[in-house]
Amino acid sequence: xxxxxxxxxxxxxxxxxxxxxxxxxxxxxxxxxxxxxxxxxxxxxxxxxxxxxxxxxxxxxxxxxxxxxxxxxxxxxxxxxxxxxxxxxxxxxxxxxxxxxxxxxxxxxxxxxxxxxxxxxxxxxxxxxxxxxxxxxxxxxxxxxxxxxxxxxxxxxxxxxxxxxxxxxxxxxxxxxxxxxxxxxxxxxxxxxxxxxxxxxxxxxxxxxxxxxxxxxxxxxxxxxxxxxxxxxxxxxxxxxxxxxxxxxxxxxxxxxxxxxxxxxxxxxxxxxxxxxxxxxxxxxxxxxxxxxxxxxxxxxxxxxxxxxxxxxxxxxxxxxxxxxxxxxxxxxxxxxxxxxxxxx
Numbered sequence: 001x002x003x004x005x006x007x008x009x010x011x012x013x014x015x016x017x018x019x020x021x022x023x024x025x026x027x028x029x030x031x032x033x034x035x036x037x038x039x040x041x042x043x044x045x046x047x048x049x050x051x052x053x054x055x056x057x058x059x060x061x062x063x064x065x066x067x068x069x070x071x072x073x074x075x076x077x078x079x080x081x082x083x084x085x086x087x088x089x090x091x092x093x094x095x096x097x098x099x100x101x102x103x104x105x106x107x108x109x110x111x112x113x114x115x116x117x118x119x120x121x122x123x124x125x126x127x128x129x130x131x132x133x134x135x136x137x138x139x140x141x142x143x144x145x146x147x148x149x150x151x152x153x154x155x156x157x158x159x160x161x162x163x164x165x166x167x168x169x170x171x172x173x174x175x176x177x178x179x180x181x182x183x184x185x186x187x188x189x190x191x192x193x194x195x196x197x198x199x200x201x202x203x204x205x206x207x208x209x210x211x212x213x214x215x216x217x218x219x220x221x222x223x224x225x226x227x228x229x230x231x232x233x234x235x236x237x238x239x240x241x242x243x244x245x246x247x248x249x250x251x252x253x254x255x256x257x258x259x260x261x262x263x264x265x266x267x268x269x270x271x272x273x274x275x276x277x278x279x280x281x282x283x284x285x286x287x288x289x290x291x292x293x294x295x296x297x298x299x300x301x302x303x304x305x306x307x308x309x310x311x312x313x314x315x316x317x318x319x320x321x322x323x324x325x326x327x328x329x330x331x332x333x334x335x336x337x338x339x340x341x342x343x344x345x
Contacts, residue, residue, distance in 0.1 A: 007166070019185060022074035052120060054117050061104075072090065072142070098115065153226065154226065161233045163265075175193075176226060194227065242270075254330065255302055261280060273344040277340040309324065
């Protein structure tokens with residue numbers, strides 16, 4: 001970054017195989033490796049009889065089957081009315097994936113029997129029926145991973161917007177987006193919906209009331225929490241543009257048993273400072289649908305600040321004013337919101 005201070009920080013583009021929010025979910029799998037392995041074995045057993053044989057071998061083969069489950073975990077819709085369309089998107093994704101793998105089929109030598117078997121397998125395992133043990137078990141795990149994935153997305157978004165460089169936003173990423181490889185990630189974007197949601201947030205702010213944080217967190221699936229963060233942090237970047245374009249990057253440390261669970265740093269330009277804190281490994285911090293707040297999660301852990309750091313800070317996401325002693329405690333920092341961005345006052 002020293003040599004290229006204005007390089008783009010991009011998390012989704014026209015060419016990403018999986019969008020930023022899909023990858024944020026899949027990263028949760030690495031936190032739940034043992035649980036994921038148990039589910040994989042159970043799903044493979046549930047779905048063994050649903051495979052067709054091509055050239056004497058069951059399809060899909062193990063690697064492709066795991067890719068399918070991983071993709072479903074990452075991209076499964078938040079709302080039931082979107083599931084039907086997702087099934088078709090999933091099939092298109094898998095055909096492109098197996099062709100580009102070039103192991104059994106490819107763009108120039110299509111193995112139609114193999115591809116038809118892949119499509120038939122998907123149709124069978126996603127069938128919504130009372131005796132589909134796989135789908136019932138899958139949806140339980142997917143709901144869990146979706147919640148922690150949303151928290152991961154929030155942390156990822158904050159880091160993208162505040163790290164050295166210029167944050168880049170691909171079309172539609174102001175809200176949750178679970179797109180797959182092109183052309184899936186080039187579907188039309190409902191910009192009117194985004195305008196309505198943003199206007200509503202701005203209107204509430206203009207009337208002087210507190211930000212509807214608890215409501216946004218409780219209804220996190222509606223995407224307002226991601227839009228709110230994008231709006232607040234980008235406005236802070238505009239207000240303090242020299243701080244984020246020219247400011248030093250200062251890595252910070254956390255003291256306490258939770259020190260491995262937070263990525264934190266400061267930006268400094270002349271007398272102005274920003275402090276950023278983004279948790280990680282949320283599945284180890286809290287239960288599903290319970291935000292990782294306050295002392296029961298963060299105990300007495302605190303961020304160690306440089307001796308010349310400011311004493312007074314303003315949290316742009318919550319409107320709180322904080323005063324630093326020896327260090328800012330994580331319980332105070334994450335009292336209302338899963339991540340934090342402070343500006344010196």
